Amino acid sequence: MDKRKIVDEIERLKDKRKAVVIAHNYQIPDVQDIADFVGDSLQLSREAAKLDCDVIVFCGVHFMAETAAILAPDKTVLIPDIQAGCPMADMVTAEELRHWKEEYPGKKVVCYVNTSAEVKAECDICCTSSNALKVVESIQDDTVLFAPDKNLAAYVARFTDKKVIPWDGYCYVHHNFRVRDVQDKQDLFPDAEVWVHPECRPEVIDLADKVLSTGKMVKEAQVTDKKDVILGTEEGIIHRLNKLNPKTHFVPVRDHAICTNMKKIDLSKVLRSLKEMVFKVDVPDEISQRARGAIEKMISIG
Ligand code: 13P
Numbered sequence: 001m002d003k004r005k006i007v008d009e010i011e012r013l014k015d016k017r018k019a020v021v022i023a024h025n026y027q028i029p030d031v032q033d034i035a036d037f038v039g040d041s042l043q044l045s046r047e048a049a050k051l052d053c054d055v056i057v058f059c060g061v062h063f064m065a066e067t068a069a070i071l072a073p074d075k076t077v078l079i080p081d082i083q084a085g086c087p088m089a090d091m092v093t094a095e096e097l098r099h100w101k102e103e104y105p106g107k108k109v110v111c112y113v114n115t116s117a118e119v120k121a122e123c124d125i126c127c128t129s130s131n132a133l134k135v136v137e138s139i140q141d142d143t144v145l146f147a148p149d150k151n152l153a154a155y156v157a158r159f160t161d162k163k164v165i166p167w168d169g170y171c172y173v174h175h176n177f178r179v180r181d182v183q184d185k186q187d188l189f190p191d192a193e194v195w196v197h198p199e200c201r202p203e204v205i206d207l208a209d210k211v212l213s214t215g216k217m218v219k220e221a222q223v224t225d226k227k228d229v230i231l232g233t234e235e236g237i238i239h240r241l242n243k244l245n246p247k248t249h250f251v252p253v254r255d256h257a258i259c260t261n262m263k264k265i266d267l268s269k270v271l272r273s274l275k276e277m278v279f280k281v282d283v284p285d286e287i288s289q290r291a292r293g294a295i296e297k298m299i300s301i302g
């Protein structure tokens with residue numbers, strides 16, 4: 001089927017199913033362009049809870065769709081490719097987290113939203129890349145366990161007097177950016193501002209003018225007057241930034257900075273998802289309730 005026909009069919013089925021398509025900032029351009037809402041991981045899950053619809057087709061990775069299912073238990077949440085996971089989220093299991101907690105009796109655990117529902121159910125509070133510091137500071141103790149991203153943990157530790165004990169996880173896309181990559185791009189664009197995601201290595205963060213979640217990059221792109229911006233994040237976001245601000249030249253810090261899981265979803269899979277109602281993201285009630293507690297605690301902090 002050609003692209004026009006697929007898009008028409010998606011629209012027809014969206015009406016029929018009372019469905020909404022939401023997409024993460026890293027999705028391929030075709031998927032971003034047909035989505036009803038594009039955003040960062042938390043914006044999407046919060047949007048899912050507010051939407052007036054029966055079905056949500058979540059174009060992102062599995063933990064994001066799970067968070068949406070937890071926050072919108074009355075809706076059917078579908079992910080168009082069940083293999084679209086997040087390797088960083090897979091770096092810690094609920095069992096591993098339970099053992100880790102036993103090593104630090106009484107200490108509170110902060111979990112990045114990039115974790116499975118089972119892991120969220122074991123933690124005290126969740127955080128995102130934009131509110132991690134606020135969440136850590138909200139804990140009434142001088143030591144905090146932080147999982148799974150060691151780079152985000154190290155970034156937060158710069159701004160708090162608390163001891164932040166990290167899990168040894170990382171995002172392979174952001175961890176792969178090196179000082180040399182940033183410097184090479186700075187040689188090509190000497191007046192460029194450098195924006196990086198807090199999942200980057202500390203030495204890369206040291207070179208940044210701004211450290212931003214994908215949601216904050218989108219906001220910043222709408223107000224910047226810079227001619228060139230070097231971006232230390234997954235390159236899928238550049239499509240969105242170009243649409244919002246065609247005047248600024250957004251340059252990826254490294255060519256082919258791609259999260260392969262984010263690229264698994266395409267228009268044909270979105271269509272199949274709506275046609276066959278696959279793949280349903282279900283979180284067992286008991287896990288969902290505990291995980292929701294940790295997510296809602298975070299949301300109440302801001
Ligand atoms: P955001 O929460 O900034 O959208 O990031 C999600 C993610 O997976 C970053 O790699």
Ligand code: SF4
Nearest residue numbers: 086087088171173259
């Ligand atoms: Fe996970 Fe990294 Fe992909 Fe984000 S970019 S979904 S953290 S692997």
